[in-house]
Structures are given as C-alpha cells and as structure tokens.
Amino acid sequence: ETGVTQSPTHLIKTRGQQVTLRCSSQSGHNTVSWYQQALGQGPQFIFQYYREEENGRGNFPPRFSGLQFPNYSSELNVNALELDDSALYLCASSLRSRNEQFFGPGTRLTVL
Amino acid sequence: GQQLNQSPQSMFIQEGEDVSMNCTSSSIFNTWLWYKQDPGEGPVLLIALYKAGELTSNGRLTAQFGITRKDSFLNISASIPSDVGIYFCAGQLSGAGGTSYGKLTFGQGTILTVHP
Numbered sequence: 001e002t003g004v005t006q007s008p009t010h011l012i013k014t015r016g017q018q019v020t021l022r023c024s025s026q027s028g029h030n031t032v033s034w035y036q037q038a039l040g041q042g043p044q045f046i047f048q049y050y051r052e053e054e055n056g057r058g059n060f061p062p063r064f065s066g067l068q069f070p071n072y073s074s075e076l077n078v079n080a081l082e083l084d085d086s087a088l089y090l091c092a093s094s095l096r097s098r099n100e101q102f103f104g105p106g107t108r109l110t111v112l
Numbered sequence: 113g114q115q116l117n118q119s120p121q122s123m124f125i126q127e128g129e130d131v132s133m134n135c136t137s138s139s140i141f142n143t144w145l146w147y148k149q150d151p152g153e154g155p156v157l158l159i160a161l162y163k164a165g166e167l168t169s170n171g172r173l174t175a176q177f178g179i180t181r182k183d184s185f186l187n188i189s190a191s192i193p194s195d196v197g198i199y200f201c202a203g204q205l206s207g208a209g210g211t212s213y214g215k216l217t218f219g220q221g222t223i224l225t226v227h228p
Contacts (some may be wrong), residue, residue: 042218056215099143099204103154
C-alpha cells in the first residue's frame, strides 16, 4: 500500500510569486485535505476535495485554491505569495466515510 | 475559529516514566484523533476515537474520548527514547453538517522529551 506523497519537498519563492504544490493520495482514498502548519503551531485546515470539488474550506483567502484529479491526486495553488505564507504545507488523504486522515511528509515553503 | 486547548505544552521525563496529556474544548466533537509528528515530517496517526467514553489502546498508548465529548486524553506508559516528538490532538466538530466534514481542528501540540 502506497502512502501519501507530496512534491516538492522544499521550495523557496519571493513575495508576489505563485506556487503549486502536489499531493498523491494513499491507495484507495478518495478525499484529500490540505493544511498549513506554521512553525510551532498545529496544522490549520485550508480546504478539502472530494469528487474533484471543494468540500469545505477553512479561514483562508481566495488566493489559496486547489484541484483534485480523477485519480484523486491534488494540487494546492497559492497566488500573490506573502511572507506569512511561509510554512509547512501538509496534504492528508482519507475515505469520504471516515474521519481518519493520513498525512504526507509535507512541503516546506519559504517566501522571501 | 474553534480551538483545542492542549496541555501541557512540553514535558521532560526520564525513560520508563508514564506520560499523560490532554485536550479540552468548549465545543462538542464527534471524533478525536491523536497524532505524533517528528521534525521535518508529517503527523502520524496514533489512535482514533469515535464514541463518548471510548477507551482505545495501541501498544503502550491509551487514549480516551471524554464523556462530555469536549475532551480527550492520551497516556504513554513506560516511555522510551523514540517517543520523543510533538503530540497533537485533533477533533472533528459535531453537528456542523457536510460543510465541515473531514475538517480537523488541531491543538497546539505537546513537545515530549525523554531522557535516557
């Protein structure tokens, strides 16, 4: 069974740029959730995707957007990057009917 | 937004000691999850709880879903050096319907240090 994978591992961008992060869900999982984890904090829910549609969103502005593909993999896009967007971005996959979410290793984004 | 109050913030213990940490909230949760996160990695699921009063074990770890559905605790018995890490509680709110389905609210974490 393949676990959740994310790419890239690390990324450095400058303010105003755009970034795309990628996630492959665990085999058999049809739901993907994205979280932002600032240093020293717990993860904060960004949004969740099921059947290629956004299914719930946390307190993040519209410049955070996402996609889910037919194979259940997902992308997180962030436009007009700000310094405060520097964080570990975590992807978690799950079954639609279950609350247990399994996390990938994360992408460390640094905005300069 | 909703918050989970997790305590203690950090613990320094000797190898072999037992550990207890907990999470409380003013809101009712229908699911409690406990995760462990090592530096530079994603959280790893340890235990999932679905019913009020439920007590579940996973090896040396035991967690309980509080009767009021507003709290949960995690115990680690006979700690070993590899227990070092950050432990997070996470919950899903009850009664919010499909719009928050799957949204997990996390505590601030408990940093555990185990001295050999």
